[in-house]
Amino acid sequence: MIERFVGNLYEKYYAGDKARRGLFDALAAWRTWERVLYPGSFIHVTASFLFPSVIYVDNxxxxxxxxSQMDEVRAFVEKNKVYEESPQLTFYGTSYESSLDEPERSCDLLLSLYAGFISKPCKRYLKIGGILAVNNSHGDAGLASIDSDYLFISSVQRRGDQLRVVQDNLDAYFKPKKKTDVTEELLRRLGRGVAYTKTAPLYLFERVR
Ligand SMILES: C[S@@+](CC[C@H](N)C(=O)[O-])C[C@H]1O[C@@H](n2cnc3c(N)ncnc32)[C@H](O)[C@@H]1O
Structure with a gap:
């Protein structure tokens, strides 16, 4: 019954293409990830189908x-995972702006998908050399693009029927369509990012300091 609750809720929000599995497949094909932080995750445990250790945060x-049904969530992930080891899942039911009981610089992948400005408050958990994978739905990719702690190194783009991490043409990204001085204040006020001439479903930034 409880297991049905977990599976049913996941299906309600993430059935089929709604899971955006291709994004996680592209990241998993690109590198191996030891510790993934997913703030503003909601119940998007698709990440755990590909990555053995994921910390979820959502209020x-x-x-x-x-x-709260963690055993059932783990069993659900066990049925869907593609790796050998037992999945490690942690959940914080708090704001990602609050302090998490996790060591700083301990994660090698930080996910920011449709959940506000994560790149700044959660940067401290990302290792130097770790990767922020971010979309621009709420402007967080734009914010990372003007943050000197992050270096834009790749995007995820469609190649044939798959999404792939690609390095092409990086200079063409983050050029506003309209002449605009992109600042943190502007992005926070808009809350949906500015329009850029070249876009991607996911942008990858390396934490460089
Ligand atoms: C539109 S959903 C996106 C969920 C998931 N990232 C995805 O791509 O399917 C946004 C989620 O961000 C969460 N969220 C927004 N602000 C948050 C905050 N400050 N701390 C924790 N969660 C937050 C919301 O509760 C919501 O579940």
């Missing part, structure tokens, strides 16, 4: 209820 009540 939504449904997410809290979902992850």
């Amino acid at each position: 939504d009540r449904n997410a809290q209820r979902f992850f």
Whole structure:
């Protein structure tokens, strides 16, 4: 019954293409990830199908209820995972702006998908050399692009029927369509990012300092 709750809630929000599995496949094909932090995750445990160790953070009540059934969530992940080892899942039902009981510079991948400005408050958990994988739905990719602690190194683009990490033409990204001085204040005020001439479903930044 409880297992049905976990599976049903996941299916409700992430059935089929809604899971955006291709993004995680592209990241998994590109590198091996030891410790992944997913703030504003909601119940998007698709990440755990590909990555053995994921820390989820969300202050939504449904997410809290979902992850309160951690044994069932783990069993659900076990059925869907593609790696050998046992999955490690941690959940914080708090704001990603609050302090997490995790060591600084301990994660090698930070995910920011449709959940506000994560790149700044959660940067401290990312190792130097770690990767921020971010979309621009709420402007967080734009914010990372003007943050000197991050270096834009790749994007995820469609190649044939798959998404892939590619390095082409990096200079063409983050050019606003309209002449605009992109600042943190502007991005926070807009809350949906500025329009750029060249876009990608996911942008990859290396934490360089
Ligand atoms: C649109 S959903 C996206 C969920 C998931 N990242 C995805 O791509 O399917 C945004 C999520 O971010 C969470 N969120 C927004 N601000 C947050 C904050 N400050 N701390 C934790 N979670 C937050 C919301 O509760 C919500 O579950």
